[in-house]
Amino acid sequence: METQQLAALVVHSIGGADNLTKMTYCASRIRMQVRDASLLDRQALEAPEAIRAVLEVETPQCDTEYHLVVGPGNTRSLYQALTALTQK
Numbered sequence: 685m686e687t688q689q690l691a692a693l694v695v696h697s698i699g700g701a702d703n704l705t706k707m708t709y710c711a712s713r714i715r716m717q718v719r720d721a722s723l724l725d726r727q728a729l730e731a732p733e734a735i736r737a738v739l740e741v742e743t744p745q746c747d748t749e750y751h752l753v754v755g756p757g758n759t760r761s762l763y764q765a766l767t768a769l770t771q772k
Contacts, residue, residue, distance in 0.1 A: 685732050685733075685734055687758075687761050687762055687765045688765055690734050690735075690762060690765070691766045691768075691769050692769065693728065693732060694752065694762075695770060696725075696728070697724065697726075697728040697729045698716065698718055698723070698724050698729070698750075699719075699720060699723025699724055699725075701769060701770040701771070703723050704716060704717075704718055704719075704770050704772055705717045705718060705719055706772070707763070707766060707767070707770070709759050709760065709762075709763040710759070711756050711759060712753060712754065712755050712756050712759055713751045713752060713754065713759065714751070714752040714754065714759060714763055714766065715750070716749065716750045716751075716752070717747055717748070717749050717750075718750065721748065724750065729750075729752065734754060734758065735752050735753065735754055736753045736754065736755060737751075737752075737753040738751070738752055739751040739753065
């Protein structure tokens with residue numbers, strides 16, 4: 685799956701761009717916070733081979749982050765594609 689297609693699938697699977705409140709990345713993960721977790725389709729997020737795992741992590745601020753583990757070398761390009769789609 686190409687990066688643009690994967691980004692579109694991720695945006696759809698999190699409930700759309702309007703549901704995304706915050707997004708950051710590191711070497712191997714995209715970290716996301718959403719407004720309404722009930723809109724998140726975890727099965728759809730975990731389906732592509734490019735996404736190795738989806739983790740639900742509590743932050744010190746008591747927010748829940750969803751970490752998409754995509755591995756080194758793929759994270760930045762996916763983050764850039766997601767940023768272009770969501771304007772976040």
